[in-house]
Amino acid sequence: MSALPTRPLGDTGIEVSSIGLGTVKFGRDKGLKYPKHFNLPMDGEIVALLEEAKTLGINFIDTAPAYGTSEEQIGRLLPNRPDWIIGTKVGEEFSAEGSHFDFSGDHTRKSIERSLRRLQTDYLDLVLIHSNGDDLHILENTDCLESLMRMKEKGLIRAVGMSTKTVAGGKRTLALSDVAMVTYNSSHTEESPVIDLAQRTGKAIIVKKAMNSGHIARQSGGNKSALEFVLRKAGVSCIIIGTINPYHLRSNAYVAASFQAEHSTNPALW
Numbered sequence: 001m002s003a004l005p006t007r008p009l010g011d012t013g014i015e016v017s018s019i020g021l022g023t024v025k026f027g028r029d030k031g032l033k034y035p036k037h038f039n040l041p042m043d044g045e046i047v048a049l050l051e052e053a054k055t056l057g058i059n060f061i062d063t064a065p066a067y068g069t070s071e072e073q074i075g076r077l078l079p080n081r082p083d084w085i086i087g088t089k090v091g092e093e094f095s096a097e098g099s100h101f102d103f104s105g106d107h108t109r110k111s112i113e114r115s116l117r118r119l120q121t122d123y124l125d126l127v128l129i130h131s132n133g134d135d136l137h138i139l140e141n142t143d144c145l146e147s148l149m150r151m152k153e154k155g156l157i158r159a160v161g162m163s164t165k166t167v168a169g170g171k172r173t174l175a176l177s178d179v180a181m182v183t184y185n186s187s188h189t190e191e192s193p194v195i196d197l198a199q200r201t202g203k204a205i206i207v208k209k210a211m212n213s214g215h216i217a218r219q220s221g222g223n224k225s226a227l228e229f230v231l232r233k234a235g236v237s238c239i240i241i242g243t244i245n246p247y248h249l250r251s252n253a254y255v256a257a258s259f260q261a262e263h264s265t266n267p268a269l270w
C-alpha cells in the first residue's frame with residue numbers, strides 16, 4: 001500500500017494526512033461511549049502504534065487535556081516532533097469526578113502552557129476549544145478564542161478552532177477561526193451544513209466519530225463503509241479515528257489510500 005498523501009488543512013498552510021490518530025484511548029478509560037471495554041495501552045504498544053502510523057503516512061495526532069495521560073504519553077513517546085502535526089484542546093478537564101469546563105482567558109493560557117510542557121514542544125500546530133455543547137456562548141461570551149488568537153500571534157500556536165456540537169457553533173467557528181471539528185457519520189449527518197460552508201469558504205473541517213465511536217465499525221467491513229461515507233463528503237480535510245489497535249489503524253489507512261487513489265482526479269474531493 002502506498003503511504004497516505006497529505007492534503008491542506010483549509011487555509012492554514014498546514015498539510016495533514018486524510019486519516020489522523022485520535023488518542024482518547026491512550027490515556028482515559030472512563031466516561032466514554034465505546035461499545036466494548038478496553039485496557040489502557042502500555043508504553044510499548046503506543047510506540048508500536050505511532051511507528052505504524054508513521055509508516056502508513058499518518059502525520060496528524062489529536063489529543064486533549066481531557067484525555068487523561070494522553071498528552072504526557074505523546075510528549076514522552078512520539079519520535080521526531082517536527083514530522084508530526086499535533087492538535088490539542090482547551091476548556092475541558094477530566095478527573096475522577098467527571099468533566100468540568102473552564103473557558104476563561106486565564107485558564108486557557110495556563111492550559112496551553114501545560115500542554116506545551118506535557119507534549120515537550122515549544123509550539124502547537126492546532127488548538128481547538130473543547131466545547132461542552134454551548135458553542136455560541138463560548139465563542140461570543142468568553143475570552144477563550146481571543147486568548148488563543150493572542151498565543152497564535154506570538155507563534156505558540158499555528159492554527160485555532162473549536163470542536164463543536166451544533167451547526168450554528170460550527171458555522172460561527174469557521175467565520176472566526178481556522179478549523180471546526182465536527183461529528184459526521186451515516187447515523188449523524190446533522191452537521192453537514194458546516195462542512196458545506198467550509199467547502200465554499202476554504203476553511204478546514206476535521207471529522208470526529210466517523211465510526212460513531214466504534215458502533216458502526218463493529219459490523220463486518222463496517223470501517224470501509226463508515227470511512228468511505230465520510231471521504232465522499234467534499235470539504236473534509238481529515239478524519240480523526242480513535243484506535244489503539246494497529247491492525248485497525250492499517251485497515252483504516254488502507255481504505256482511505258484506496259479511496260484517494262480511485263478518486264484522485266476529482267478536485268472537489270482532493
Ligand SMILES: NC(=O)c1ccc[n+]([C@@H]2O[C@H](COP(=O)([O-])OP(=O)(O)OC[C@H]3O[C@@H](n4cnc5c(N)ncnc54)[C@H](OP(=O)(O)O)[C@@H]3O)[C@@H](O)[C@H]2O)c1
Pocket residue numbers: 021022023024025034035062063130131163181207208209210211212213214215217218223240241242243244245247248249251252
Ligand atoms: N473534541 C471532542 O469533543 C471529541 C469527542 C470525541 C472524539 N474526539 C476525537 O476524535 C477521535 C475519534 O472519536 P471516537 O474515538 O469517539 O470515535 P471513532 O473514531 O468513530 O471510533 C473509535 C472506535 O472505533 C474502533 N475502531 C477504529 N477502527 C476500527 C476498525 N478498523 N475496525 C473495528 N473497530 C475500529 C476503535 O476501537 P479499537 O481501539 O479497537 O480500534 C474505537 O473504539 C477521538 O479519539 C478523539 O481524538 C474528539
